[in-house]
Amino acid sequence: MNAAQLPPVAPEVTATLVEDLSPRLRKRLDAAVTKLGARPTHRDGDTVTIAVDDETELRLHAPGGTVATVDAITCGCLLAPACVHRAAAACAAPTADPAPDEERDPDAETAADPADQLTAEPPGPAAESASGPVPGPAAESTPDSPPGAASPSERAAADALWSAGAAVLEAGVDGAGAVTQSVLLRAAHTARLRNLPRPAGAALSVVTLLRAARSGDPSYRTADLVTALAELLGTAHRVGAAAGAELAAVRGRARRPYSPEGSLRLYGLFTEPVVTDSGHGGVRTWVAAPDGRLCTVGDVAPGGAGRALGVADRAVRLGDSALTHRELGRAGLAVSGATVSPDGRLGAGKGVKAVTARGAAWTEPPLAALWETPPSEQAARALRSTSRYADTGGGGSDLLFLEVELLGAVREPDGVCLLALCGGGVPVRLAVADDDPALAHRDNLMLLATAPGTRLRIIGRLVPAPHPRLTLLACSHPAGEGTVDLGLDRLRRADLPDPAAPVHLAPAQPGDWxxxxxxxxxxxxxxxxxxxxxxxxxxxxxxxxxxxxxxxxxxxxxxxxxxxxxxxxxxxxxxxxxxxxxxxxxxxxxxxxxxxxxxxxxxxxxxxxxxxxxx
Structure with a gap:
């Protein structure tokens, strides 16, 4: 059994089951989670059954795909319901997203996309300088609540998040077992009830990453957990000190509002697979308006990488269009009654009408203009979008559009990436966007490493680093015809200028690494x-x-x-x-x-x- 085979469990359910255990059983909880992970599972509709042993079964009932109540987890052992098995199953399962991350139109029909669940909006300008001292927990602020400041209940919820995050730092991954994680889950649930979705989402991210680290998940990166912990602690301490617009940014939004945009003419750019740590999968298709503004159409739901590959060939849920996501990434749409969220997501209410229209090549207007902005300006814009100290920009502002010449593979501590030269002679590292073997990212990147000297137009997502770095999402076809969605389409050796060429190791560049x-x-x-x-x-x-x-x-x-x-x-x-x-x-x-x-x-x-x- 692995976590992806179990339905997501609501944070408060896991926290309650762990809190109800006796001190003796809490000491055995981590071992029980490991033991349960080795047992076979069976799914029948909304119910997943785990064979605890040859005579005992444990059931998780998930109507709608999520275990939402404590009573939905039952065990047939003699100690039930006070046994350790129910809590162990909850701790082994993915953590459920408490609510959709976006606020759809009243009549919207598309599934919510949990890929960015509860990340909400980045903070506004930081209350403290990067080099200045960071205050401790929010409780250190005044107990009175001036106008526009956090309420006592919000500050108390932030205190609990701070304490839980500090406990993780004290114990480290090795010591942050299921009991420590349940404290974080309880704090996250309380924070969400107190209108603090952003710090609550950070706490859930920490729990997910802790579980990945402790289970030996190959996709786990320490840097991701560092970022999540800094987000959790940073937002928790700022709740008590922030006010007005800054407090609103620290609180974040559980749902993204949509505003009417009238008629839009959109041109497809590419489609990327989306696979989340909570077991969701799907795709996100990027389109551009004539003025260069980027928008997205997504379809993400429980299912993992397998669903992402299948959804790519399903029709886009937008108006009367019969285009699949793959087709939309290379075609166009004419939309009337459009609604768009602040981060560029297109709404799909009943009032939205969309019909297929002619697309444009990356070398044709209006798309060609995306590649005309100097790389340094694009990187500065992307940094403003991804920084924890700045307001969010428009949708897609973390994407870069570059013309590059491939140099070959370069070895790094975490594996191999592709080195290329872009405008101004800047060497840029092109990394894999997702290492899931079911997706085509890794195979395509290694194949492109056999074609040094090839010139391509690429689309990548900025990775903040002391050297130019992107995760590679799409590129023009090496043969010169069409484009390649690098997570979905698989290049063949016949597509390359020299099909027999081996992987080429690029020479080190000045200022490398x-x-x-x-x-x-x-x-x-x-x-x-x-x-x-x-x-x-x-x-x-x-x-x-x-x-x-x-x-x-x-x-x-x-x-x-x-x-x-x-x-x-x-x-x-x-x-x-x-x-x-x-x-x-x-x-x-x-x-x-x-x-x-x-x-x-x-x-x-x-x-x-x-x-x-x-x-």
């Missing part, structure tokens, strides 16, 4: 906290030499943050009798968050500079 900046010395310590916790970081030894190197490179703030972070990790005070006092988890979390936010801000600056043309 962020070698010009020692910021990684701070980033490494930030990352090392997550797998093993505060205590492990405190035992990693003296960092005086690393701090001196940062100062020599003109990064004195980074040096100070590194020294403070490691010192707080190692610090354990004693009482008058020499007994160790409890660790200052809040203080360490504050230092870690300050370092993580500073590191992210500097990395964004380095990323913007890396995209400038080479002289």
């Amino acid at each position: 962020g070698a010009d900046s020692p910021l990684h010395l701070l980033e490494r310590r930030i990352d090392q906290t997550v797998p093993a916790g505060r205590a492990a970081l405190g035992m990693l030894g003296d960092v005086t030499a690393e701090a001196a190197r940062l100062r020599r490179a003109g990064l004195p703030t980074a040096a100070g943050l590194l020294t403070t972070l490691c010192a707080s990790a190692a610090r354990r005070d004693r009482d008058h009798f020499g007994r160790l006092l409890p660790a200052d988890t809040d203080g360490f979390a504050t230092n870690w968050l300050t370092a993580a936010r500073y590191s992210a801000a500097v990395a964004e600056s380095l990323c913007a500079a890396a995209w400038e043309p080479r002289r």
Whole structure:
């Protein structure tokens, strides 16, 4: 059994089942989750059955695809309902998205897309500077609520999120088992009820990533958990200090409103598969208006990568169009009565009418204009969209449209990516958008690595890094005819200029792999906290030499943050009798968050500079 075979379970259900366990059974919960994961499962309609042993079965009833109540998980063992099996099943299953992420038109017929569930809107301008001190939990703010400030219940919910996130940092992945995760789930559920969907979504992301890390999921990346934890702690502490528009941005939105746009003429760009950690799958098709504005049409629901491949050939649910998603990515639409969300999603209410129209090649107007903006300007726009310190831009603003010459494969610590040269002689790394073997991303990228010298138009999503980096989503066909959706279409060797060529390793480029900046010395310590916790970081030894190197490179703030972070990790005070006092988890979390936010801000600056043309 794996988590994808189980229906998603609502956060409050998992939290309640774990809270109801006796202290003795809580100690056995992680072992029970592992043991249950090795047992066979069977699905019959809305019910999934797990064979606990040869005589005992456990059932999860999920009407509508989600286990929404505690009573929907039943066990046939003698200790039920007070057994450990029910809680273990809930902890092994994916966490359900509490609500659709977008607010559809009243008569909308398309399924909600949970791919960005509860990520809501990024914050407005940060209340604190990246290099300045980050306050502790929101409870430290005044208990009175001035106009436009958070209510006491919101601050209490934020406190609970902060404490749960700090506990994860204290324990690390290795110590953040099912009980720690259930505390996060309870805090997330409470925060959502208190109108804090954005920090609640961050907490759910942390739980999902913790489970992926502890299960050995090959798609897990420590950097993802670092980002999620920084988002959780950052939004939790800002609830008490923010007011007005900033507080609204910190709260986020559980649903995305749609506004009327009248008539739109749209041109298809490409279609990308969407596979989420919660077991959802589908596609998102990108289209462009004549003025260059990007919009999307999506279809995502429970089903994983298999559903993503199937939905690509289903008709788009928009008006009277009979186009499939693959076809729309290369054709056009004329839409009347259109409605669009702030992030560019097209609504599909009954009042929306859409008919098939002629598309445009990437080299023809109006699409050709997307490739005419200099790469550095495109990267700056994408950074404004992806930064945690800036308001969100328009839909699709994290996409880059580049003309490149392929150089070949380049090896990295996490695998192999494709190196290419874009405008101004800037070397850019093209990484795989999704490593799921059912999708075509990896195979296509490795095939393109056998064709150095090939010139292509590409579409990729910016990855903030000290070097130019994109996840590759689509490209013009190497043979010169049409386009390739790199997650869905599979290139063949016959499509390449030299079908027999082996994978070509590209030569190292000047400034390769962020070698010009020692910021990684701070980033490494930030990352090392997550797998093993505060205590492990405190035992990693003296960092005086690393701090001196940062100062020599003109990064004195980074040096100070590194020294403070490691010192707080190692610090354990004693009482008058020499007994160790409890660790200052809040203080360490504050230092870690300050370092993580500073590191992210500097990395964004380095990323913007890396995209400038080479002289």
